[in-house]
Amino acid sequence: MSEQTLAEIGEFGLITRIEELVARLAPGEQVLVGPGDDAAVLRVRNGHVVVSTDLMVEGRHFRRDWADAADVGHRAAAQNLSDLNAMGGRATWLTVGFAAPPALPAQWALDFTRGFAEECALVGAGLVGGDVSSSDQIVISVTVMGSCTVSPVLRSGAQPGEIVALAGRQGWAAGGLAVLGRGFRSPRKLVDAYRRPEPPYDAGRAAAEAGATAMIDVSDGLLADALHVARASGVAIDVRTEAFEVPEPLVAVGAATGADPMSFVLGGGDDHSLLATFPPDAALPEGWLEIGRVSQASADGPAVTVDGEPYDGPYGWTHF
Amino acid sequence: MSEQTLAEIGEFGLITRIEELVARLAPGEQVLVGPGDDAAVLRVRNGHVVVSTDLMVEGRHFRRDWADAADVGHRAAAQNLSDLNAMGGRATWLTVGFAAPPALPAQWALDFTRGFAEECALVGAGLVGGDVSSSDQIVISVTVMGSCTVSPVLRSGAQPGEIVALAGRQGWAAGGLAVLGRGFRSPRKLVDAYRRPEPPYDAGRAAAEAGATAMIDVSDGLLADALHVARASGVAIDVRTEAFEVPEPLVAVGAATGADPMSFVLGGGDDHSLLATFPPDAALPEGWLEIGRVSQASADGPAVTVDGEPYDGPYGWTHF
DSSP states (O other): OTTOBHHHHOHHHHHHHHHHHHHHHOOOSSEEEOBTBSSEEEEOSSSEEEEEEEEEEBTTTBOTTTSOHHHHHHHHHHHHHHHHHTTTEEEEEEEEEEEEOTTSBHHHHHHHHHHHHHHHHTTTOEEEEEEEEEOSSOEEEEEEEEEESSOOOOSSOOOTTOEEEEESOOSHHHHHHHHHHTTOOOSHHHHHHHHSOOOOTTHHHHHHHTTOSEEEEOOSOHHHHHHHHHHHHTEEEEEOGGGOOOOHHHHHHHHHHTOOHHHHHHHOOTTOOEEEEEOTTOOOOTTEEEEEEEEEOBTTBSEEEETTBOOOSOOOOOOO | OTTOBHHHHOHHHHHHHHHHHHHHHOOOSSEEEOBTBSSEEEEOSSSEEEEEEEEEEBTTTBOTTTSOHHHHHHHHHHHHHHHHHTTTEEEEEEEEEEEEOTTSBHHHHHHHHHHHHHHHHHTTOEEEEEEEEEOSSOEEEEEEEEEESSOOOOSSOOOTTOEEEEESOOSHHHHHHHHHHTTOOOSHHHHHHHHSOOOOTTHHHHHHHTTOSEEEEOOSOHHHHHHHHHHHHTEEEEEOGGGOOOOHHHHHHHHHHTOOHHHHHHHOOTTOOEEEEEOTTOOOOTTEEEEEEEEEOBTTBSEEEETTBOOOSOOOOOOO
């Protein structure tokens, strides 16, 4: 098995193996009809479904020499589960479109699936369907579905005077990516953070229940995503660097590469932390750290500043 | 605009244009939160959601010199809407993961979106979210969601003695593909059938309401998909060629290429017709044609035969 390519195992052979793995690792709840028919059928309890789709492209979002297949699976699941986290919801089901070269070892696809299903199992979500195809390059498209127990928290609800807060690690994965990009494999903690992010899966719902007014998954970069919130809400956001304790491994990477370690914190996105705004008198839930304030947008429109000034480093990343 | 590439218009520029198009062409019903946040929020009325994901890869499922961008959009939507049709349901929402080379004209992506949204509008479905990324090759991953008003019709319910029936055109798109593959552009009706399939969108629900016991979207090939039903149900299926009136353009293509025109009917999958089984005394709904019978599987296991004999032509296609 481990020696076979996708071309050798075949489309239906691969699907059968994936279905076996998934049934064992992450069957999911409330699945009325699982993988194997024209569509899956899922029981919806709260009268609504929350849905998001994300792409991962080899060479663009991951490299096979920088992370093993299970890592890529964990990360593909994490970035999607995190989108529902950012709505204040919980993911219950996912589908995967998996396009890959025929010469890819079938074991890579199965290890990917294992990592993916293990990450889903952390929140009790199940892989309920998908498609496979040949392509020149690995392209993975994940759709996640779930629901909220309180009203979904959008990007557009931030008000002047409110607190800006962060949950989860920030800058670790970007530091790991910088290390890998220079051909190194340490500090190991940063590299591991890039390979398998640890999104704060409980923080989104806790924030929603605590009255968060706006929330976003930090995937483009802390400042870039703060700017998404500022624009959607029509406000200004100021982030204070004194709020962050830059972790020791990032200080080491900064010293070794000549980069300001704070730039990883402010521009990094791959940790899938959450950024949210709360009313000024809100008690922040456990795991949330105040990092700034919302104010009225100036005549120039919504903006994000750092310590009260425009920031001249990168806010994050774009995908073309 | 029409001269710009995806790299020039940028990720967020493209997303903004897509959202404008979609809001105009196919806004969708019961969309509580549409595109633009971390996730979409959709109102579910029937206590369940039916979900399917399909991939389309350039060079594998479409060629840009064989179909224009709007055609590819129509086809991408049609093949997914058809999966819900095959459950006896109706599609209400779709998401799209769109990976493409940075040098692709932005107009291609927008024309794709227009065709996609127009096809969705045929059944009242809306595009509610998605993602874009750069890649070496166009890869489109569509997830469709919807619901059923009666119990979903699976592949596994066929019983010996039942009628096998077909709804929709069969063989037209395969004929068109054969024509295009030889460098021709006519018969135009076949080429058009390949570029923009016309799935029988009302036939799935009608079949479910008439008591269909098993149903499948014919996408791999009529015999290949009949074999999926036979295996899932543990039965044998015999298809009778006398049931089909081979359309004149297919006869012409057969004569020109030396192929048996019936091979397009039996092996073709791109029309997205539906195959279903019905109890022997069922009155077939309008648009359904009896094409064969279900019988007990022999000792060799589930199988599909043609006019009582094993078939030596292709049953359909596989994707690696």
